[in-house]
Amino acid sequence: MSDTLWAPWRMDYITSPRTPECVFCAAAADIPAQNAHHLVLAATDDDFVILNRYPYAHGHIMVCPRQHVSGLGELSFAAQRSLFRSVVAAEALLRQALQPQGINIGMNIGKAAGAGIAAHIHVHLVPRWEGDTNFMPLLADCRVMPEHLRETWHTLLSHFAHFHEHLRDPAHAEAP
Ligand SMILES: [Zn+2]
Numbered sequence: 001m002s003d004t005l006w007a008p009w010r011m012d013y014i015t016s017p018r019t020p021e022c023v024f025c026a027a028a029a030d031i032p033a034q035n036a037h038h039l040v041l042a043a044t045d046d047d048f049v050i051l052n053r054y055p056y057a058h059g060h061i062m063v064c065p066r067q068h069v070s071g072l073g074e075l076s077f078a079a080q081r082s083l084f085r086s087v088v089a090a091e092a093l094l095r096q097a098l099q100p101q102g103i104n105i106g107m108n109i110g111k112a113a114g115a116g117i118a119a120h121i122h123v124h125l126v127p128r129w130e131g132d133t134n135f136m137p138l139l140a141d142c143r144v145m146p147e148h149l150r151e152t153w154h155t156l157l158s159h160f161a162h163f164h165e166h167l168r169d170p171a172h173a174e175a176p
Helices: 010-015 022-027 077-098 132-139 142-160 165-166
Strands: 040-043 047-051 062-066 100-108 124-126
Touching: 022 047, 022 062, 040 077, 040 142, 040 165, 047 077, 047 142, 062 077, 077 100, 077 124, 077 142, 077 165
Parallel strands: none
Antiparallel strands: 040 047, 047 062, 062 124, 100 124
8 A cells, every 4th residue: 555655754663663562552541532642633432543653645544443453353343343433434534624635545464464563453544635646755854744743633633523423323313
């Protein structure tokens, strides 16, 4: 996924020393969000939405189960359903907040599949725009990234404040 996007700040991620602690578990432990330190945007009892600190594209977010599992089948049915409902809500809010022309949604299960943190599964949502492979080098200056991330987090947060409204089943919505 997103092989064609040029994201040189990911080198910082690849070359920086790894802490044994799982960053997703650390973020989950600090919920209730919305948590600026971990860039968490929203949470349910089973999972949470977090901005990717090492994005492939502007507005790259992830939905993570709270449980530290390396495969979908290790989640309970309830946690599986919750995860997908959170992905659906996150897609809607990402569209609303950034108006992308497309979104890549996917998972990399296992290191061989490209997972950066294979031990704790997560679903990527990567907003896309026509020609964004040309746009991305504009954001390539690593010095602007922390500020860029904070701004993006605040922009998204104003929309993700309505996350739980998007978890309601439209089929069971009450008639006006
Ligand atoms: Zn974990």
